[in-house]
Amino acid sequence: MSVQWHSISWTFIFVCLGITGLGLCGLVRADELYGKSQLVEKQMIWLLLALPVTVTIAIVPYQRIRSFSVWLYGACVALLVAVLYMPAVNGSRRWIPLGLFDLQPSEPARPAFVLALAAYLMYGDNQRTARGLIAPLVMALLPMLLIVREPDLDTALLFVPVLCSMLFAAGARTRHLAITGVMGIACLPLLWTQMSAEQQSRVVSVFIQRDGGLAPSGDGFHLHQSKQVLALGGFWGSIHQDEPPLDDPAAWQLPASRTDFVFAMIGEKLGFPGCALLMSLYAVLIWKGLLVARRTREPFGRLVAVGIVTLLAVQTILNTSMTVGLLPITGTTLPLCSYGGSSLISTYAAVGLLMSIDRSRSYEVAGEPFAFRG
Secondary structure, eight states, X not given: OOOOGGGSOHHHHHHHHHHHHHHHHHHHHHHHHHOOOSHHHHHHHHHHHHHHHHHHHHHSOHHHHHTTHHHHHHHHHHHHHHHTTSOOBTTBOOOEEOSSSEEOTHHHHXXXXXXXXXXXXXXXXXXXXXXXXXXXXXXXXXXXXXXXXXXXXXXXXXXXXXXXXXXXXXXXXXXXXXXXXXXXXXXXXXXXXXXXXXXXXXXXXXXXXXXXXXXXXXXXXXXXHHHHHHHHHTTTOGGGOSSOSOOOGGGGOOTTTTTTTHHHHHHHHHHHHHHHHHHHHHHHHHHHHHHHHHHBOSHHHHHHHHHHHHHHHHHHHHHHXXXXXXXXXXXXXXXXXXXXXXXHHHHHHHHHHHHHHHHTHHHHBOSSOOXXXX
């Protein structure tokens, strides 16, 4: 198979490298504030592994991936079952130790779900009936329930917007989706009773947060410290400060600074310009993905593009919003930016799928509306 390198949209790669580069800046700043770690070097190794994966997927026609998308979904579900029997780490069973690294099955499970759902929806129009929504709901609920058992409610809920956006793109009736949404809202009290005390505290802390003063105890501490660390960097960031505005080490304390709160590290180091640059890169990535979805006539490719873009957008909004106190702390990582090998490789692989779909525009892309076949 001869590869036409000029047909690959390298913009995706450059944008992703820019996002990961800013994430590495955040990791370096965390090392400066909280002590040296090996995570910067490890993240660079994950990046070196992720780039060949991205390019390989980009040059392989995505139609070939479609043929075993259901098997990928099944394998990820099996891994989600297996992880429940792994030793608990900090009260959670989310990782499968593989010697050189720990695999987090919930990360590849999301793009695998996108592929499997797209393969199911691509030719039929059963989803235009209320009964036809049952199968897609079951496909989403299976990994969601397993991930909740880890427990990881935040990651499980990411399947919901992906499911809704793909059903909408596949032609599901708006009223059916609206009814489903109303039913979901009606179930929120039940969901609240199933949430742990810690998860409930995270929601409550958003409504009782206050700036300044001593840091509160409990989950409000993370939110308070995240905003405080951002503020300590100032508008231009600590990179332009000759000396820190405070000498109190407690003022800079921020748990999960290299994962969930890496956005705060970037903002503290590079200030508003750094945050604006990061969000602009995400906007370009999401916009490029939406263009791929809009231009793709072939059903499977369009649905996959919609699912991946939704996943990237929702993760970005949730993470950045929780960092500044607009949403509860969810534990959602910032895609392509937070430390983590499973997350980084899975996300780069998903971007590779977008690039592969984009390459096919010469023979399967048009500006016509989505159409069903069969």
